[in-house]
Amino acid sequence: MQTIHIHDKFKAIEAQLLACISNFETQGEYVTKGERNVIKSFEIGAETITIKSFKTPKVINSFVYKHLRKSKAKRSFEYAVKLLDCNILTPFPIGYVEESSATGLKHSFYICRHLDYDFDFRVLIHNPELDHRDEILKQFTHFTYQLHENNINFLDHSPGNTLIVENGPKYDFYLIDLNRMQFEVMDLPKRMENLKRLWLSKKMIRIIATEYALISNEPFENVYNLLLESSQAFKRRINRKKYLKRKYLNNKK
CATH class of the missing domain: 3.30.200.20 (Phosphorylase Kinase; domain 1)
Structure with missing residues (x-):
């Protein structure tokens, strides 16, 4: 059928x-x-x-x-x-x-x-010297803010799921892998929690938090601390899983 x-x-x-x-x-x-x-x-x-x-x-x-x-x-x-x-x-x-x-x-x-794109968000993580990286991150922050303002909680907001197309001085961001979303009003903690999977460096966190605070009229310290906390907690959890998996595999040898 x-x-x-x-x-x-x-x-x-x-x-x-x-x-x-x-x-x-x-x-x-x-x-x-x-x-x-x-x-x-x-x-x-x-x-x-x-x-x-x-x-x-x-x-x-x-x-x-x-x-x-x-x-x-x-x-x-x-x-x-x-x-x-x-x-x-x-x-x-x-x-x-x-x-x-x-x-x-x-x-x-x-x-x-099919979408012909220039690179995905992972490039911003792995290539800190990428031309216009800070500007791309600022524009990406506006893109994510638009998601949140539309009450869209993209649960797979991870580096490989945002494709980026260079359009002169402007960058277009396309979401893929869409089957996990929730549609709900998002307060600031939930918004920053939504960014935890992006595997952001401290410099990236500062750029995004600065821009998000500016757009949203939220205090920078609130945005920065919430984003830093959620990002680091996610990294610790993933790294611990990797450690336990390696330990398990080594014990099996």
């Missing part, structure tokens, strides 16, 4: 889109080949599209995604539409396809326009 939802603007190529889904295993160019999800690009006439194939869920999740909760593909599509309605950039959502049996969801695919 298939559930197919294609944006009205792309109905004319629906058959070609479904052919890409049918031949996903053997055709297309890999964008990402992860343990959980696979992303490929396809050419349809003059259009380049990206398709994300989500990992087949286990039995319980398979039932949940069919009967109790929207699939990751459907959420990705709906959240992309909501972002664009709020003037927040993301690769244009084309549609989603779900394949299921009577017992549950088997496969799901999210389809969007």
Whole structure:
């Protein structure tokens, strides 16, 4: 059983889109080949599209995604539409396809326009000497503030999920990997908590906190301390997990 939802603007190529889904295993160019999800690009006439194939869920999740909760593909599509309605950039959502049996969801695919981007947020972390880095961080802060003002809590606000396009002196930021969001009023602690996954250096934290305080009319000390605390707590937790994992693996040898 298939559930197919294609944006009205792309109905004319629906058959070609479904052919890409049918031949996903053997055709297309890999964008990402992860343990959980696979992303490929396809050419349809003059259009380049990206398709994300989500990992087949286990039995319980398979039932949940069919009967109790929207699939990751459907959420990705709906959240992309909501972002664009709020003037927040993301690769244009084309549609989603779900394949299921009577017992549950088997496969799901999210389809969007392919985006040619210049770099992602990780470059700002790993290349402190990047030209205009401070300016990019300031503009990124405005972008994130817009998210928060629209009551969007992007739970996967991590370095690989913001793609950056250079547009003269302006930088455009596009969100990807959209299936985990909450829509809620966000106070300042929750806003700073939302930035914890970005793996920010102290210098980056100071730049972002300074700009966020300026935009929001919040005291700089409040913004800076909350962001520093949430960022460092997240790093400690991740580093501890890595340490315990290494210790476990070494003990097994």
